[in-house]
Every structure is written in C-alpha cells, then in structure tokens.
Amino acid sequence: MRKISVFLTILLVQMALTAQKTVSRPNNDKVICNCGTASNYAPDPKNMNFYPTKYVRVNVHFIDAKDTTLNFSEETGREYARMLIEGCNERLEHNLKMNIPANNDLPALPINFRYVISPCNSDDPEDDGIYFHQDDYLCYYNKTHSSRDYSLFSDKQFETYKKCGDEVLNIFLLEHHPDSIASPTYKTSADGVGKPHWVKIANSYHHYINNANQNLAETVGSIARLMNHEIGHSLGLAHTWSMEDGCPDTPKNRNCWYIDPADPGCDEWGEVSNNVMDYNAFQQAYTPCQLAKINYNFYREGAPQGKNLLNTWCSYKSDKKVIIEAGNEVDWCDIKYLEGDIIIEKDAFLTLHCKLSLPKGAQIYILPGGKLFLDNGSEITNICGDEWTGVTLFHTKKQKAVFEKTANSDLTHFANETKEIFLEKRALRKMLKELIH
Numbered sequence: 001m002r003k004i005s006v007f008l009t010i011l012l013v014q015m016a017l018t019a020q021k022t023v024s025r026p027n028n029d030k031v032i033c034n035c036g037t038a039s040n041y042a043p044d045p046k047n048m049n050f051y052p053t054k055y056v057r058v059n060v061h062f063i064d065a066k067d068t069t070l071n072f073s074e075e076t077g078r079e080y081a082r083m084l085i086e087g088c089n090e091r092l093e094h095n096l097k098m099n100i101p102a103n104n105d106l107p108a109l110p111i112n113f114r115y116v117i118s119p120c121n122s123d124d125p126e127d128d129g130i131y132f133h134q135d136d137y138l139c140y141y142n143k144t145h146s147s148r149d150y151s152l153f154s155d156k157q158f159e160t161y162k163k164c165g166d167e168v169l170n171i172f173l174l175e176h177h178p179d180s181i182a183s184p185t186y187k188t189s190a191d192g193v194g195k196p197h198w199v200k201i202a203n204s205y206h207h208y209i210n211n212a213n214q215n216l217a218e219t220v221g222s223i224a225r226l227m228n229h230e231i232g233h234s235l236g237l238a239h240t241w242s243m244e245d246g247c248p249d250t251p252k253n254r255n256c257w258y259i260d261p262a263d264p265g266c267d268e269w270g271e272v273s274n275n276v277m278d279y280n281a282f283q284q285a286y287t288p289c290q291l292a293k294i295n296y297n298f299y300r301e302g303a304p305q306g307k308n309l310l311n312t313w314c315s316y317k318s319d320k321k322v323i324i325e326a327g328n329e330v331d332w333c334d335i336k337y338l339e340g341d342i343i344i345e346k347d348a349f350l351t352l353h354c355k356l357s358l359p360k361g362a363q364i365y366i367l368p369g370g371k372l373f374l375d376n377g378s379e380i381t382n383i384c385g386d387e388w389t390g391v392t393l394f395h396t397k398k399q400k401a402v403f404e405k406t407a408n409s410d411l412t413h414f415a416n417e418t419k420e421i422f423l424e425k426r427a428l429r430k431m432l433k434e435l436i437h
C-alpha cells in the first residue's frame with residue numbers, strides 16, 4: 001500500500017512537471033539577478049512582510065573610574081541603558097524623508113531592523129545585558145592619544161570587557177577625561193565611534209549632570225541620535241557628506257548642522273542634510289540604498305553584522321505568512337530567511353533567484369493558477385538543521401497550480417518536497433478561508 005502511494009505521488013509529481021513545460025512568464029521577460037548586489041536588498045514598502053524585522057543584539061557597558069565619580073550608578077545606568085535603546089528604536093520607527101537634494105522624490109522606506117538588549121547568558125538571572133566596570137584607563141574616551149591603547153579607535157575596551165564578542169554588538173558608554181574637559185580648547189560634546197563588533201559613545205553622564213538637569217529622557221534625546229549614527233557604522237554605513245559611500249542617493253553636502261541664515265551654504269532646508277550618516281541635528285533619514293546595504297550585510301556570507309542578529313528565522317510563526325497576491329508577478333533577487341508559510345494566489349507568479357530559508361513546519365502553498373519558478377542558482381532550504389515541510393499544489397478541474405525549476409536550482413532539507421491536492425470549487429473556498437485567515 002505504501003509502495004503504491006509513493007508511486008502515485010511520484011506519478012502526480014511527474015504529471016505536474018510535464019504540464020509545467022508550457023509555462024512562461026506572463027511578460028516573457030527574463031529577470032537576471034545577482035544575489036550579491038546590495039541594492040536588491042532594499043525593503044519594498046508595499047510588501048514589508050517579505051522583509052521580517054531583524055533584531056540586532058546589543059549589550060551596554062558602563063566603564064567608570066575606580067572612584068565611581070565618572071559615570072552612572074548601576075541603578076540609574078540600567079534605567080538609562082534601557083531607555084537609550086528604546087529611544088534609538090523609536091527613531092527607527094520613523095524614518096524621515098531626505099532633506100537633500102532639494103525637491104528630491106526619494107521615499108522614506110520603513111526600517112526593518114531594531115536593537116534588542118541581549119544578555120550573554122540567558123540562563124543567568126543576574127545577566128541582563130547591561131554591565132558595569134571600573135577601570136581607570138579604559139573609562140575615558142580619549143580623542144587625542146591616538147596611539148594609546150585607550151584611544152578612540154582602540155579595541156581595548158572591547159577586548160577587555162566584551163560579552164559574547166562576535167554575537168552581540170558591545171556598546172561602551174564612556175566619558176571625557178576631566179583634564180580634557182578643563183581644557184578651553186577641548187570640545188566636550190557627545191561623540192562616538194562604531195565598528196562591526198563594538199560602539200563607543202562618550203558624554204552621556206556628563207550631559208545628564210551638566211546639561212539635562214539629571215533628566216534621563218532628556219539625555220536619551222541627546223544621545224540616541226548619535227547612537228544610531230555609530231551603529232550605522234557598525235552595520236556597514238559610511239559618512240556621506242565628504243566621501244563616496246557607495247550610495248547614489250546620499251549626495252555629498254556641506255554637512256550643515258542646522259539651518260543657518262548667516263551661512264549661504266546652509267541657509268535653506270534643501271542644503272541641510274537630515275541623514276543619519278551626516279553630522280546634523282536630525283540624523284534620522286536612512287535612504288533606500290543605506291537600508292539595502294544594511295540588509296545585505298545581514299545576509300552576506302561571513303559578514304559580522306549577520307552574526308549579531310537574534311535568530312528569528314528558525315521558529316515557525318503562523319502570523320508571518322507571506323502572500324503573493326493574485327495577479328502579481330514577483331522576483332526575489334535577494335537572500336531571504338522567512339518565518340512562516342508562503343501562499344501564491346491565483347495568477348500570481350513568484351520567481352526565486354537566490355537562497356530562501358523556511359523554518360521547520362513552513363510550507364509553500366500554490367493555489368490554482370498560481371506559479372512558482374526556481375531560477376538558476378536559487379534554493380529553498382532550511383538553514384537551521386531542521387526540515388521545512390514542502391510545496392503543496394492545489395488544483396481544480398479548470399486550473400492547475402504550477403511549480404517549475406531549472407536544473408541549476410535546488411530544494412533541500414524538506415520533509416515532503418511536493419504534494420498535490422485536487423479540490424472541488426467549494427472545498428477550495430473552504431480551504432482558502434482556513435489558509436489565508
């Protein structure tokens with residue numbers, strides 16, 4: 001009996017594959033994609049469910065001097081760290097349209113990443129991802145002694161105090177040296193550096209005491225902007241005002257801090273950048289190219305940015321369905337790790353060009369008249385050491401679902417490969433109700 005059903009399944013699959021030979025793209029144009037082209041990774045605002053939110057794991061370190069006068073107390077520091085990360089995330093919720101160049105029509109795409117404070121050892125109730133150290137050398141943010149271990153760009157703080165070094169972005173909250181602050185030529189202001197594995201930010205506590213009347217929310221307001229800039233570096237972005245940052249939509253500019261009627265280069269809003277990677281009073285605009293770069297780094301093989309992500313793609317979520325809506329023709333030219341089922345509706349056409357990972361339990365449902373095509377180099381797999389379920393094709397008497405793949409594409413780590421179900425119209429309607437809602 002088992003043999004017969006295996007035989008029948010093979011026969012049905014064969015029949016479907018034979019039937020697919022007649023399939024062509026509705027517009028007959030072949031889309032050529034390179035999965036290593038960063039611009040393919042910009043989120044599509046009309047289909048944000050194709051881009052599950054990524055969570056960058058961060059932790060926060062306060063380094064105080066041994067006499068504990070330089071930085072926050074543990075109690076206030078913990079509260080500040082949480083408020084700061086929350087404040088950074090709030091800014092990511094509201095991407096701003098670019099001010100420059102004047103009258104540009106660049107969209108402000110939704111930002112599909114957030115930060116999450118992550119303890120290194122989640123089994124340890126004492127570990128909340130916020131750490132306090134006392135160190136008379138490494139507590140300072142030193143702008144001048146560039147050759148010293150404790151200078152601005154030194155890895156020393158990271159090497160000494162890192163937690164989960166290459167799985168979490170380690171954020172160090174440091175302070176300026178009292179001697180520096182005392183110097184009339186030293187600029188005591190919020191400052192920072194961002195590298196792939198760590199970020200240093202200076203001046204939170206000084207601002208809290210001297211400028212913010214010990215108001216944490218006010219301090220967050222001042223520092224969160226800078227933090228997003230430095231994490232922007234960690235995620236792979238460069239400054240935009242003076243250099244080629246690899247993004248055609250971030251024009252070089254005067255790097256005006258704010259509008260200034262006395263400065264002819266900064267006296268109009270079309271001259272004042274609000275981009276996160278310029279120095280300005282806003283730092284809240286991420287261009288499509290910048291978002292594409294960040295997303296590409298999340299997926300790029302060997303890139304440090306992907307290692308810092310919270311793994312959200314190995315557990316199946318019924319509410320993370322991706323629906324290719326009826327009549328739509330969609331090409332995925334980027335690597336994707338999705339978190340739920342994919343449903344290809346009637347007359348919708350999904351073509352995969354790159355790698356797609358689905359979690360254990362996830363299926364691809366192709367409805368009658370829907371089509372799935374795996375182009376050269378594409379693969380549907382499970383990268384978590386489990387098996388995704390497989391492709392289910394629903395046919396009616398009049399319309400077939402179609403699944404076609406080239407010889408150079410692959411289905412791997414699946415439980416069933418393909419399954420075909422023939423349905424009467426009424427049964428199909430009932431099934432659709434269950435599937436889509």
Ligand SMILES: [Zn+2]
Nearest residue numbers: 229230233239
């Ligand atoms: Zn910078």
